[in-house]
Amino acid sequence: MYAFDIHRPETLGEAARLLSGNEDAKLMAGGQTLIPTLKQRLAQPSDLIDLGQVGDLKGIREEAGGLTIGAMTTHATVQFAPLVKRVIPSLADLAGHIGDAQVRNRGTLGGSIVNNDPAADYPGAVLALGATVRTNKRQIAGDSFFTGMFETALDPGEIVTAVHFPRPDSGRYMKFRNPASRYAIVGVYVAKTGGAVRVAVTGAAACAFRWTAAEQALTRSFTADALESLTVDPSDLNSDLHASAEYRAHLVKVMAKRAVAGMM
Amino acid sequence: MPITVSLSVNGRPVTKEVEGRTLLVQLLREHLGLTGTHVGCDTSQCGACVVHVDGKSVKSCTMLAAQAQGASVTTIEGLAAPDGTLHPMQAAFREHHGLQCGFCTPGMVMSAVDLLQHNPSPSETEVREWLEGNICRCTGYHNIVKAVLSCAETMKSGAKAPAAAAE
Numbered sequence: 001m002y003a004f005d006i007h008r009p010e011t012l013g014e015a016a017r018l019l020s021g022n023e024d025a026k027l028m029a030g031g032q033t034l035i036p037t038l039k040q041r042l043a044q045p046s047d048l049i050d051l052g053q054v055g056d057l058k059g060i061r062e063e064a065g066g067l068t069i070g071a072m073t074t075h076a077t078v079q080f081a082p083l084v085k086r087v088i089p090s091l092a093d094l095a096g097h098i099g100d101a102q103v104r105n106r107g108t109l110g111g112s113i114v115n116n117d118p119a120a121d122y123p124g125a126v127l128a129l130g131a132t133v134r135t136n137k138r139q140i141a142g143d144s145f146f147t148g149m150f151e152t153a154l155d156p157g158e159i160v161t162a163v164h165f166p167r168p169d170s171g172r173y174m175k176f177r178n179p180a181s182r183y184a185i186v187g188v189y190v191a192k193t194g195g196a197v198r199v200a201v202t203g204a205a206a207c208a209f210r211w212t213a214a215e216q217a218l219t220r221s222f223t224a225d226a227l228e229s230l231t232v233d234p235s236d237l238n239s240d241l242h243a244s245a246e247y248r249a250h251l252v253k254v255m256a257k258r259a260v261a262g263m264m
Numbered sequence: 265m266p267i268t269v270s271l272s273v274n275g276r277p278v279t280k281e282v283e284g285r286t287l288l289v290q291l292l293r294e295h296l297g298l299t300g301t302h303v304g305c306d307t308s309q310c311g312a313c314v315v316h317v318d319g320k321s322v323k324s325c326t327m328l329a330a331q332a333q334g335a336s337v338t339t340i341e342g343l344a345a346p347d348g349t350l351h352p353m354q355a356a357f358r359e360h361h362g363l364q365c366g367f368c369t370p371g372m373v374m375s376a377v378d379l380l381q382h383n384p385s386p387s388e389t390e391v392r393e394w395l396e397g398n399i400c401r402c403t404g405y406h407n408i409v410k411a412v413l414s415c416a417e418t419m420k421s422g423a424k425a426p427a428a429a430a431e
Contacts, residue, residue, distance in 0.1 A: 002285075003283065004285060006267060006284030006285075006328065006330045008333060031326065031331065035287075035326045035327070035328065036307060036308055038285070039306070050330060052331050053333070053334075100396045100397025101321060101375065101378065101379070102308075102321050102375065102397045103308065103323070103397065105320040105322050105378075106322050106323075106327060181309075182396070
């Protein structure tokens with residue numbers, strides 16, 4: 001790691017002040033991606049602002065029938081919280097399959113969505129559940145939050161404080177994971193609310209996306225068979241040593257069908 | 265710029281001056297001489313460095329010492345009772361020979377103790393899933409899993425963990 005100065009603000013305002021006007025400063029949430037990145041010298045921030053001591057960024061509460069989860073809430077907290085298991089069990093299930101137990105004890109919701117790794121799980125939940133991302137400046141619709149590989153709609157100096165997830169009638173996340181890293185090679189989150197169906201895909205492309213053709217097919221008939229005739233175009237999908245674009249395209253449909261079957 | 269970190273390690277208050285980039289595992293091993301916590305991969309995959317921070321298992325190679333400000337840390341050295349009586353998990357690993365070379369053992373034991381906090385009666389599958397973040401390159405998983413299951417049985421039948429240090 002290159003040397004940096006570390007700051008441990010106790011309030012959001014103090015964190016924002018430390019960040020403003022310092023292009024080389026970086027926020028740290030749980031650090032489960034950032035610390036390995038720093039170790040490999042792939043990033044060289046002058047200042048690291050640790051959000052770990054900012055108390056009001058943690059916690060889960062029921063709001064408007066859904067859940068509002070603080071940005072610094074760990075994956076393990078979401079996984080085990082009785083409130084999440086009761087209101088959006090598919091979200092607790094997703095959190096419980098991120099990384100490993102130790103990573104889940106440190107990694108956070110806010111860190112995951114702000115980093116926007118193409119293979120991260122939470123972006124799928126934000127899109128499928130129609131979540132809203134709250135920052136220290138505004139609210140951002142989940143549908144417009146993820147803008148590209150490791151890119152989000154956040155402005156410089158903007159800090160995610162919480163994410164609000166509306167409660168679906170039912171939902172299911174199915175992940176075909178890399179057995180070593182446990183990142184999603186392909187993950188598909190299907191959520192049904194009234195007659196509306198949302199299908200979000202992560203791991204397959206540069207950035208999580210909604211599979212609108214599947215949403216339309218499932219709105220007409222909510223069965224795994226309804227997806228049978230659809231095809232996924234591999235031309236925009238990722239191809240790497242883990243899986244070719246063609247294989248990922250195949251997996252998108254398989255995971256979507258399994259998710260729907262699991263909701264019956 | 266050096267910073268001061270104050271925390272509790274195995275029940276003892278500790279204050280050290282460290283760099284911003286100092287890892288928790290470096291603080292433990294190099295500043296405090298607690299070399300029971302191992303560094304295997306240094307890339308958050310192998311779990312040899314697992315310790316408890318405020319009662320939860322974490323990879324100490326993927327946490328800055330600065331992030332442990334005010335925390336209560338327990339390492340493998342803090343698990344047994346002060347009189348040397350082994351924690352039931354340590355005793356189970358010894359009884360079932362849950363180790364070969366021993367390098368991964370501290371992390372395995374610390375992870376397994378955290379598992380039983382969440383799930384006092386895990387199935388074999390649940391033990392294996394929980395230990396996904398701990399790699400044994402001797403591939404000695406069979407006896408490790410046996411030891412964890414046996415410890416769960418022992419603890420259910422009333423054997424208590426020694427009043428260890430920090431938790």
